[in-house]
Amino acid sequence: MTREETLNELKKVIAPYTVNKEMLAGINDQTDLIRDLKINSANLVDIIIDAEAKYDIEIDYDSADKMINVGSCLDVITEKINQK
Amino acid sequence: MISAGNDIVALKAINITRTKQQNFYRKIITETEKALYDKPFSEGLPFEQFVWLLWTIKESVYKYLQRINPGLIFSPTKIVIGQLDPPSNNTISIFESRGFNDPKVYKGTAEFGAHILYSRSIITEDFIFSVVNHINGFERVMWGIKLIDSSEPDRQSDAVRVFAIAMLSSLFPDAELEIGKSVYGYPVLLKNGDETPVPISLAHHDRYVAYSFQM
Secondary structure (H helix, E strand, O other): OOHHHHHHHHHHHHHHHOOOHHHHHOOOOOOEOOOOOOOOHHHHHHHHHHHHHHHOOOOOHHHHHHOOEHHHHHHHHHHHHHHO | OOOOEEEEEEHHHOOHHHHOOHHHHOOOOOHHHHHHHOOHHHOOOOHHHHHHHHHHHHHHHHHHHHOOOOOOOOOHHHOEEEEEEOOOOOOOOOOEEEOOOOOOOEEEEEEEOOEEEEEEEEEOOOEEEEEEEOOOOOOOEEEEEEEOOOOOHHHHHHHHHHHHHHHHHHHOOOOOEEEEEOOOOOEEEEEOOEEEEEEEEEEEEOOEEEEEEEO
16 A cells, blocks of 8 residues: 555545544645644544554554654554554 | 643543443553442443543643643553542532532542642533642632533634633733643743743533633
8 A cells, every 4th residue: 555545545534533624635744633633632542443443453552642643644554554 | 840731521522332442442541540440439430431531631631741841742541540539429510610629529640750640520411521730739720611602623712712811811800811822732821912821721622611720
């Protein structure tokens, strides 16, 4: 899976938790989940769980801590996919 | 250092089924903390509310410490709730106050590294609210909780600021007050355009907003 393909899937994971659909369409590595997409922190665990299911991976605590912006989410997901 | 940290979770907005699933709650609470639920205090407290109670305390701890260490990352399982004492009953009718004279609140202790913080939490049928402090006394902590008419993020953000400013204006009657953001993202109180040392924390979830600050 290319980074672009992973990004497109990640958009689907994030979509239920942001009302900022316009920004979601144009997200990049620097897009912050809370500050830019206005995702409530209470939904961050949902996104991690949904990403685990979507990519069939397990995201450990230390990796989950890094998932602050889109770029770090993609890095963690790619790393976990490659470890499979 | 004196700081401020609070959090609120609207119970109608949580996913009860998902919260009860091990793969979900294990991202928030540790095995040691789960054991707290088995103690007598939890009688009558649904497990999903226990999980979100601990979440609000942990998020409050993070907000409190992030002002001191702006590079801090929120890592729920690394903040450990060691003690949680229940109220005698949980019928709360005050939603804006100084301190917590009302005994009907949960009292807890949380550790993160070398830091020990103390918590007070309110649970109603609609929300869970927590606030933390570096000492086990909340006489200098002002807090408030409000139901608003929208869950839209910009509206939440505006409403919680208006709510907090209303209380702050009663304490600084002649000043022009505004709540801005530090470069690190935490809220700062501006008085006549200048940043004040008053630490303030804002929270919102669904249609609930809450503030806390130290005076």
